Amino acid sequence: MSHQTGITANEDLLNFFSTCRNGSVRVFRITIEDEALQLGEWQPAQGSWEDDYDCLVLPLLKEKQPCYLLYRLDSEAHGGYEWVLISWSPDDSPVREKMLYASTKATLRKEFGATQIRDEIFGTVQGDVSLDGLRHHRKSATAPLPLTSREEEMQEIKKQEAGVDIGVDTKHQTMAGIAFPIVPEALDAIKEFAEGKLQYVQLKIDTSAEEIQLGSTAATLTVTNLPSHIPESAARYHLYRYDHNYEGDFFYSVLFIYSMPGYACPIKERMLYSSSKNPVTDLLENVLNLVITKKLEISEGTELTEEYLLDEIHPKRNLHRPKFAKPKGPANRGAKRLTRAPKDSLGNGEP
Template sequence: MSNQSGISANEELLNLLRAAPTEAGDSFVAVVANISPDSTVVEFTEKCSSLEALLKALSESPAYVFVHNGAKNPNGHDFFSYVPDLAPVRAKMLYASTKNTLLRQVGSNSVTEQPMVSEAQEIADFVNGVYGKVTEASLLTESEKIGREINEEQRNMRATQSHKLVSQSNGTPSALSFSVNSGSSESLKSLLASNNLITFVINMNNEQVEIANQKNIGSASDITLQPEHPSYTVYRNGDLYYFIYSCPSGSKVKERMLYASNKQGFVNYFSEQEGITFTRIIEIGDAEELDISLISSANETEHQQHEEAARQTDGGRKFSRPKGPARRRKA
């Protein structure tokens, strides 16, 4: 079934649009068109020589708006499909199904942009150079929008501060700075010598990695993780170091992306700046997902024994052949 209404523009409207660029020159001119009351043609409604006049001309009824801005496009128009949220559903469908036919008649070469708007102010924003940014952002997924916000914030931080976070795209491990809550000037390796469990969080206000908590625990089973927000936790068990990245299920999307994109850079920092190599790097969601057996080894010998036992366990697993359906007994 066709999704086009079969309604086309009348000659008056088409002739007006063809002549508008030449007549207007570098001036602003907007042509408003509507579908006729009997739903047979798209007809010329009003011509506006200023943005203010155009905004006054638009109501709660849908319309097609052709804006000629000579400074931007001397030979064509920007085409706005203006459909207010409060417009009747039938009118919305009618204007949507007529738009492509109208554009073919006008000629795609003469149309530069084709924004769909629901408020008159959006047209003003576009003309003033603001709407273009909004339109581009509206095409992105939520995670992409957040990714752009993060990148922009990091660019701003690099321009105003001497420190920055490591990211997947432009970070360098040596540039990572810490704000240590305890005020200690010791290296992180020294801190881990006295406190074998340190939890790090990203301060969302200044985007610094900071120590949220540090303590000395007796065993891996005593580890506690941030319950509501992502975190990086470093645990020293004897001679071995473990890195735990946790991202609870209730974490905000921006937090998830920021922590995920900086995890590897943080790990690299420990290796290159602190001389710490992690025996195991673990990624989990909620705290209860942490498998204590993965971080229970206190030295390399124990770790190798644990790894060998795990391999033997995996290799020795046998799966029983599933039983077939029970046979029916003969009466």
């Protein structure tokens, strides 16, 4: 896929991308020169990321000179450190340069690895990209969206209805799912999975205790060995991080897999797992902030092949659509009927 500007990282910058992930580099500057993304100044880590931020970031910002900064945090996810992408574009810099940097940022994200970038901030003055600016950005990103007067009114009505007594004639919505509690051991494993410390986590429902427990975990697990973790006679939920290359890019795809081996399971178990699936994924995504790339349902582990996972995550587009074929008329419909009377020898037809 072509980029908007056609500007890509030069070889030195690409090599630096590979070496800066070991934790020794705290921040580095990237500029556009000679129609390429080039490495500028960089600084090593000295203290915690908060202590280093202002004293290392702000000196790298030049007047009238747009640039990018990549700042390494101390937190880890997807098997590596998390980074902050800072786009610096002073108001008094040339308009052409500001447009060039704005349209090249997507290329930089892709070549560095978008999964490692936790935050992106943009600034025209130093206060926008300072530590206080970053904190304000994070606070704004997590704040609830403002409500219209109509939405506030409806929210207040729902609060008032919450305490209404329910009688035999009361109508209510059908239960969307059963939310069983997750034991602390399983929650800890999910958090380690989100931090990149585990590649696989299996969850199971204890029907007698009515809680979700930890089945098993694996720090590393290849796709070839993944089917061996799928029980043949019991239902399970699985979290798996599928690390793979596709069309020259490396992806960390988080998969939620619901395995149900058909009628080999008791009917009660099938109903509980089916009813609990949505509450579990809702907890993972909205409470634990786990970004799930794809949700899969399988009946046996042998379905989980490399080809199957790639087709599910990167579906192929049908670029050659068949042309519309005019349908044929009914068979044996006889000779075509004349719509006009035949002409006589003088060329006159019947009216």
